[in-house]
Amino acid sequence: xxxxxxxxGAKALGRxxxxxxxxxxxxxxxxxxxxxxLPASLRLQLLPVILERQRHTPQEADDFLAACGRIAxxxxxxxxxxxxxxxxxxxxxxxxxxxxxxxxxxxxxGDAVEGIEAHTIHPTGLLSRTxxxxxxxxxxxxxxxxxxxxxxxxxxxxxxxxxxxxxxxQAYWRRFGTLPPISQDGWFVAFMQRLGAHxxxxxxxxxxxxxxxxxxxSANALRSRTDFRE
Numbered sequence: 001x002x003x004x005x006x007x008x009g010a011k012a013l014g015r016x017x018x019x020x021x022x023x024x025x026x027x028x029x030x031x032x033x034x035x036x037x038l039p040a041s042l043r044l045q046l047l048p049v050i051l052e053r054q055r056h057t058p059q060e061a062d063d064f065l066a067a068c069g070r071i072a073x074x075x076x077x078x079x080x081x082x083x084x085x086x087x088x089x090x091x092x093x094x095x096x097x098x099x100x101x102x103x104x105x106x107x108x109x110g111d112a113v114e115g116i117e118a119h120t121i122h123p124t125g126l127l128s129r130t131x132x133x134x135x136x137x138x139x140x141x142x143x144x145x146x147x148x149x150x151x152x153x154x155x156x157x158x159x160x161x162x163x164x165x166x167x168x169x170q171a172y173w174r175r176f177g178t179l180p181p182i183s184q185d186g187w188f189v190a191f192m193q194r195l196g197a198h199x200x201x202x203x204x205x206x207x208x209x210x211x212x213x214x215x216x217x218s219a220n221a222l223r224s225r226t227d228f229r230e
Contacts, residue, residue: 038069042198049194052187056176064175068195071167075160076199088148091141098138105131143218161201162210165192169211173219182212 038046043065050061105127108116113127120126172180172188180188184205196203 033070034073035066035069037073038065038198042194045194046191049187049191055187060176064172067171067175068168071171072164072195072199075164075167088145091144091148095138095141095145098134098141101134102131102138105134140218157201160199161196161203162207164196164199164201165203165207166211166214168192168195169208169215173215179212179215179219180208182209 046065046068047058047061050056050064051058056064108127117124117126169180180186183189189205189208192203192208
């Protein structure tokens with residue numbers, strides 16, 4: 001019996017033997033986390049700063065400080081082994097892939113849309129919600145590419161200080177749902193100054209203001225693209 005021929009131009013997609021493993025997306029997912037990267041003496045200095053005016057509970061402050069330790073380890077170790085050119089290449093690949101996915105989705109016809117929706121276990125509207133989030137991802141990665149320095153030979157410490165501050169601000173935003181205070185004499189500037197000084201970096205008022213302004217712009221762009229409703 002002669003096997004049926006595939007339609008001209010058809011591709012055999014097949015199925016993966018195993019699904020792709022979802023990464024941790026923790027910045028340096030392949031690295032080893034050192035819980036003592038921030039020494040106990042430094043933690044004892046930083047905890048009271050976070051707890052100023054009882055803005056957060058001791059547990060919240062401790063968890064945030066642990067996150068800062070992970071970020072500091074990624075930044076300080078990463079600057080010695082990951083070039084900005086390689087980082088830019090990785091992020092640009094996501095920009096291109098996200099854009100290609102949006103273009104492919106834009107070409108879907110009515111029957112194709114119904115077929116995809118019929119094969120999902122999620123409520124209807126999967127494609128619409130996916131479009132919104134992929135559009136956000138594309139915009140975020142484009143912004144990230146623009147923020148990656150092209151050359152680290154000039155003022156490498158300033159670039160490292162800016163990166164450390166940016167990531168700590170983002171961690172605070174994700175954890176508490178709001179941005180830290182931008183005031184020059186506020187607790188967050190004092191916190192970043194002490195954290196950066198431990199690594200020989202100047203992470204004072206200006207890097208904090210720049211990081212918070214960038215995070216606020218990203219937050220506004222994010223809200224304009226999706227209402228975040230589940």
